[in-house]
Structure formats: C-alpha cells, structure tokens
Amino acid sequence: MSEKLIVRVTGVTKDFDLGKIVVKVLKGIDLEIETGKYISIMGPSGSGKSTLFNMIGGLDKPTKGKVFIDEVDIAQLDAYELAWLRCRKIGYIFQTFNLIPVMTALENVTLPMTFAGMPSETAVSRGMKLLSQVGLEGRHAHKPAELSGGQQQRVAVARALANSPSIILADEPTGNLDLSTGEEIIALLKQLSQEQGTTVISATHDFKMLNVSDQVIWIRDGRVDKIQERTELEIHTGGMSS
Amino acid sequence: MRRLIVLPWKKSIEIAYKSIRARFFRSLITTLTLVLAVSFLAFSQVSIDIADNMLATGDPSLCQMLMRCGYDILPGDTSLAASPKQRWIITLSLLVCVVGIINAQLMSVTERFREIGTMKCLGALDRFIVRIFVMEAAMQGFAGALVGAVVGAISAFLAALLRFGPDTINLLPWQAIFLSTLIALVTGISLSLLGVLYPAIMAARMQPVEAMRVEQ
Ligand SMILES: Nc1ncnc2c1ncn2[C@@H]1O[C@H](COP(=O)(O)OP(=O)(O)OP(=O)(O)O)[C@@H](O)[C@H]1O
C-alpha cells in the first residue's frame, strides 16, 4: 500500500453485557483508513456506527480486536497517553454539539489548547482565528445557549480543530441541523480535509455526505457491508438522480 | 515527543468559579446548610469561651449568674466544657450538613455527566475533573464557613450581652474567641471538601462514552 494508513481496525467486536443477555453490536470489523481521506460511515440506525466511532476515538474499548492509530495500538496506552491522543491527535464532533454550557464560544475552543499546554495568549489568538475560519467572527463572547444549533456546531468544529488533530471524528454532525445548515457544516469539514490534509471520519445517515466523501463504508448489523470509493459512488448517485 | 497534558491552577479556579455562578441558586442553598452548621458550631464554642472566662475570674457573683443561666458548675470547677448533649447536637448538625453537601454534589455531578465526558474527550485527565470539583467545594466551603463562623461568633457575643449584661464586654476573651471562630471556619471548609470527595471521584472515574450516552 502506497498511501499511509492512519487508522487500522482489525477484528474488532463489541458486546454489551446487559446481565441477562449479551448484545453483540460489532461482529468483527476490519478497516484501513488512509491519511487525508474524507470517510463516511453509513448504515441504518442501530447498526453500530456510534459504537465503532467510540472504538476508533479511544472512548471505549473493544471486546476483541485492535484499533491502531498511526500504527499504535490504543489499548496499550496508559491514561496519560490516551488523554494526549484525545487532546492532540483526534478532534471530536458530536451530534449534540456538546459544548461546555458555562463557557463562551472562545473558551470552549481554547480549552483543548489549555490542556495541550499552550500559553493563554497564543490560545486566545488561535481560538479567534479558528472561530472566524468557521464563520463566527464577533460571536466569541457568546455562551452556547445564545447560539443557534448550526452556530454551536461551528464552535464544535473550531474546537475539534484546536490542536490541529490529524483525525476528525464526527458522529452524525448534521443530525440535529436543518438541511442547509447541515450542508454548510459538511462543506466546512470537506474544506478542512482538503486544505489541511486532515482525515475526516464521519458516522452519518445523511445522504448529503455522500457527495463529498472519498470513501463510504457501509455498516450493516455490526459488519462492514461494503466499501465504496468515490468513483463508484458518482456512478451510483448519478444513476439514482437520473 | 512531549506527551504533556496540563490544566493550570488559574484555569481550574476559573472553571470552578464559572460553574458555581452558573448554578448560583443551588450553590447558595448548599452553602446555606454549611452556614447554619458552622454558625451553630461557632456559637456554641464562643459562648463557652465567654462563660469560661467569666468563671475564671473567680468572682462569685459572676458564678451565680452563670448558674442562673443554666451552666452546670460544680464547686471547684475552673473551666467549662461543652456538655455531652451539646457535643452530640453539634456533631449531629455537622453530620447532617455533610450528608446534605454529598447529596447536592452528587446531583451536580449527575447533571454534568455530559460536560465531564466532553472534557475527557478533549483530553482532560481524571485528576483535572477531581480538581475542578474540589475547587468548587473549597470556594463554597470558604464562603459558607466564613459567613457561618462570623455570624455564630457575633450571635454568641450578642447572646452573652443580653444574658450577662453590658459588663461582659470588659471580660471578653478575644484570643479564645478568635481561635474558636477560626476552628469553626476550618471545620466548615473541611466538611465541604469531605462532602465533595466521593462525588468528585465518581465523576472522574466515569468513562467518556458513558458520559456521552446520557440523554440531556
Ligand atoms: N452501552 C450500551 N449498552 C447496551 N447496548 C448498547 C450500548 N450502546 C449501544 N448499544 C446497542 O448497540 C446497537 C448499536 O448502537 P449504535 O449507537 O452504535 O448504533 P448507530 O449505528 O450509531 O445508530 P444511530 O444511527 O441510531 O445512531 C444498538 O442496538 C444499541 O442498543
């Protein structure tokens, strides 16, 4: 393989033990994700997209199998290294935005930089730059509650970018947004992946995402159903629209 | 590569302060239980200090007055101490106060599951979470205990003035009063910290996914 792999998932399964029954959510996932690609993980509700997302992001541990980020097995990392990975290497975007309600937009964006040890002034100026990059100039002093859903998600995008991560993980980033706002967020993510070579991995059932994806991974019932490259997609969607 | 994750003290104080302000009313009520318990403690201790000092003068008329006011003084006693009943009530009030604080802090943790989970996703270490909660409790504890200790000491002084007449002013054992107030203050802060310990550890132990799953 000529291109560098940034994420490698091998034989990952995830069971949830609910006492009486064990729910098998992921049933053996193998994935290889190349650096700089825009990947969409598609699949019906309950197919295990969020669960897979949590495994890749180091937010949860697989029952079996391994997740490698930059060829490092994340199960081998200690608490410090895991925090470091979450802070510097991965930017998370959630369906529910998950901004810290008591902090302003700017403070939300600078928090990961603070964790990363960036001096306060540098963090503030970078935070302002990121906020204007996502189209939120002049809103830095607003609390999340004073912003619309789309604006909150823009803050979340800016926050995800705070420490220039190599991977952006987005779990249904447009799930709580209307059509046009969703498209704006998608365009923003696409622009980032193109300009900065950030790998974007996005779980979604939003078909708008397909147009910008380099690769679509279809998940069905805890397994990888099929993987489509961009070229196949264009034929596919073209066929649908005609 | 330096794998360093930090949260400067200034920043944790800032976050804690903001969280208190955001839930000002509830923080106030939590603090109020502390104010009550600490002022009761300060009141009892300072009252004893004042009575003690009067007894120590050896003046029989003061001794009579103390006995009239309900102090059990045996002949030959040179100092007073809190009666077992009094101690029991004080202990009980402090205990109730801690339980109240634990309850309030647990509620606060539950309410902030998502916030805590998000911070962990952004790279916060367990001890940052503990620290933020402890800072909050320390601020609340200091404010509450300070108000409580001062209110308690002043009421003890006023009560003495009413019971023993204006002459008591000359007999006030300032040093002992100051010490008792300080002890009440420190006790109050410690209670607040004691109350937050379990909730804070619970918050810090939480896995980020668990926090994310909670519906808002
Ligand atoms: N902590 C858990 N305990 C038990 N079952 C769980 C847990 N987390 C997820 N599941 C189950 O795993 C399955 C997949 O969940 P997941 O959230 O990954 O789906 P999804 O593909 O993201 O769906 P959606 O598109 O609706 O977000 C569901 O059937 C869910 O009930």
Ligand SMILES: [Mg+2]
């Ligand atoms: Mg999901």
